[in-house]
Amino acid sequence: MSKEKMMEKDWWKKSVVYQVYPQSFKDTTGSGVGDLNGIHEKLPYLAELGIDVIWLNPIYQSPMVDNGYDISDYFKINPKYGTMDDFKRLLNKAHSFGIKIIMDLVVNHTSDQHEWFRKSCESRDNAYSDFYIWKDPKADGSPPTNWGSTFGGPAWEYVESRGQYYLHLFAKEQPDLNWENPSVRKKIYAMMNFWFELGIDGFRMDVISLISKRQDWPDAPDDAVYSKSYYIGASNGPRVHEFLHEMNQEVLSKHKIMTVGETANTTSDQAILYTDPERNELNMVFHFDHMHLDYGPYGKFSDVRFKMSDLRDVMTEWQRKLEGHGWNSLYWSNHDQPRAVTRFGNDRDYRVESAKMLGTLLHMMKGTPYIYQGEELGMRNVRFASLDHYKDIETIGVKKDFEARGLSQAYIKKSIFLKSRDNARTPMPWNGKEKFGFTTGTPWIDFSPDNARINVAHCLKDKDSVYYHYKELIRLRKTLPVVIDGTYELINPTDSDVYGYMRVLQKQKLVVICSFSDNKVNYHLPEELKHASGKLLLSNYHDSKEVLADLELRPYEAVIYLIEE
Numbered sequence: 001m002s003k004e005k006m007m008e009k010d011w012w013k014k015s016v017v018y019q020v021y022p023q024s025f026k027d028t029t030g031s032g033v034g035d036l037n038g039i040h041e042k043l044p045y046l047a048e049l050g051i052d053v054i055w056l057n058p059i060y061q062s063p064m065v066d067n068g069y070d071i072s073d074y075f076k077i078n079p080k081y082g083t084m085d086d087f088k089r090l091l092n093k094a095h096s097f098g099i100k101i102i103m104d105l106v107v108n109h110t111s112d113q114h115e116w117f118r119k120s121c122e123s124r125d126n127a128y129s130d131f132y133i134w135k136d137p138k139a140d141g142s143p144p145t146n147w148g149s150t151f152g153g154p155a156w157e158y159v160e161s162r163g164q165y166y167l168h169l170f171a172k173e174q175p176d177l178n179w180e181n182p183s184v185r186k187k188i189y190a191m192m193n194f195w196f197e198l199g200i201d202g203f204r205m206d207v208i209s210l211i212s213k214r215q216d217w218p219d220a221p222d223d224a225v226y227s228k229s230y231y232i233g234a235s236n237g238p239r240v241h242e243f244l245h246e247m248n249q250e251v252l253s254k255h256k257i258m259t260v261g262e263t264a265n266t267t268s269d270q271a272i273l274y275t276d277p278e279r280n281e282l283n284m285v286f287h288f289d290h291m292h293l294d295y296g297p298y299g300k301f302s303d304v305r306f307k308m309s310d311l312r313d314v315m316t317e318w319q320r321k322l323e324g325h326g327w328n329s330l331y332w333s334n335h336d337q338p339r340a341v342t343r344f345g346n347d348r349d350y351r352v353e354s355a356k357m358l359g360t361l362l363h364m365m366k367g368t369p370y371i372y373q374g375e376e377l378g379m380r381n382v383r384f385a386s387l388d389h390y391k392d393i394e395t396i397g398v399k400k401d402f403e404a405r406g407l408s409q410a411y412i413k414k415s416i417f418l419k420s421r422d423n424a425r426t427p428m429p430w431n432g433k434e435k436f437g438f439t440t441g442t443p444w445i446d447f448s449p450d451n452a453r454i455n456v457a458h459c460l461k462d463k464d465s466v467y468y469h470y471k472e473l474i475r476l477r478k479t480l481p482v483v484i485d486g487t488y489e490l491i492n493p494t495d496s497d498v499y500g501y502m503r504v505l506q507k508q509k510l511v512v513i514c515s516f517s518d519n520k521v522n523y524h525l526p527e528e529l530k531h532a533s534g535k536l537l538l539s540n541y542h543d544s545k546e547v548l549a550d551l552e553l554r555p556y557e558a559v560i561y562l563i564e565e
Contacts, residue, residue, distance in 0.1 A: 013327065150228070210235060426445055
């Protein structure tokens with residue numbers, strides 16, 4: 001196969017993905033909830049930024065217990081967002097801009113309002129009885145295992161009509177599907193084909209590494225983090241690759257689309273199994289190794305700060321391990337994570353500089369970058385008026401759990417401020433006016449108090465804004481083959497403040513140097529680069545050195561040099 005044909009098939013390698021959280025993007029009806037027509041209205045903004053793909057969080061029919069990740073009908077659009085005709089118009093208009101659309105595939109679980117589950121609850125001997133995972137109680141009536149669920153409480157819920165427990169790794173309103181049942185898989189594949197025939201361009205697959213469960217149902221060790229204790233029996237299970245290979249054969253291989261799997265608790269070695277093109281499963285996966293660097297004794301909700309050296313180790317490991325075997329997805333934030341500039345940068349004194357630095361570090365790596373809405377503005381975590389203003393089911397569960405443990409209010413407030421998913425879910429600020437161009441009504445979640453000064457209109461007027469830096473990063477990806485195809489080489493691997501690496505393709509080298517320090521630091525080039533003739537391509541300061549040399553880096557300074565031999 002020629003390289004041209006391969007790139008046509010692997011178009012996602014050259015793409016930059018922009019994640020839209022529909023209910024927080026743009027409201028056109030005054031309901032306070034974003035909608036499909038709002039996304040349609042803002043397509044010119046996204047096209048101007050230069051992105052190639054929009055990833056939509058779930059827009060299907062849902063009771064919205066978990067903001068759409070509890071689907072009650074895979075074939076219907078949630079009326080909050082619009083109609084199927086609205087979606088078709090959005091898809092066609094996006095395609096006219098050269099922008100593809102991928103949807104969220106949520107098939108580890110459904111809503112408890114899905115007709116499959118309602119029928120499954122009725123008896124042990126109907127056509128849907130085994131569509132979900134049902135187990136008898138232990139002799140004492142307790143759940144089949146000691147697993148906890150992500151959103152608090154046990155991962156099993158008892159149903160009188162069957163005299164059994166069903167498994168739910170997330171909320172009790174999100175029962176897990178039984179992938180061991182071929183009829184379940186057949187219905188899922190038919191649903192996927194329905195959306196592909198409609199014209200979508202791929203799927204982001206929610207918690208796809210959890211679909212296969214160990215059939216011996218082991219208890220978790222006592223020292224496991226309770227909310228993730230189900231990993232022992234559900235993470236990267238015994239048949240997960242068999243199921244994905246079957247999905248590829250039955251559906252994915254028949255379309256020129258992209259796939260990215262969300263694979264929590266997956267190592268770089270395991271990722272190769274998911275993404276090696278010879279295995280015919282997925283194009284890439286979202287890993288969580290860099291998301292775990294600031295976890296504490298209670299897991300995600302902690303007041304721990306990451307170490308740059310740990311971050312460098314993780315990113316380098318994934319770049320090296322997948323080279324020639326798979327493809328990386330590159331991300332700092334999404335709807336499940338806090339804002340990147342708060343987490344990995346300095347959102348007070350150097351918000352703009354550190355937001356640009358983080359973008360630089362990520363977008364020049366090998367892989368497909370994902371931008372979460374508002375990241376290109378340098379949006380930061382939100383200080384809500386009180387804990388009662390948080391909407392997220394995970395955050396509410398953590399608050400109750402921490403209070404039950406007797407943790408201090410100061411710790412609860414700080415850990416929730418740092419890690420709540422609601423940080424990423426406040427409405428997109430389109431301007432600095434009343435209601436910030438998002439809605440004419442009352443927003444479903446509070447606005448960020450930053451919106452008056454951090455908004456799209458302001459960033460578009462300011463040529464030094466984070467937005468224009470991201471736009472230039474996207475342009476560089478599209479014009480420099482070394483960014484897509486070059487190998488990754490770490491430089492200065494022991495520097496305590498600066499993350500430097502090269503991308504190398506034939507006689508071309510891209511040198512990327514990023515400071516994570518609040519202070520000025522001296523940076524000394526490795527010997528092999530001291531006499532290279534490098535030209536400055538991009539910096540987040542106005543007066544960085546035009547020629548590659550030893551540097552005195554200012555706080556969060558980021559520079560990109562091109563060496564052509």
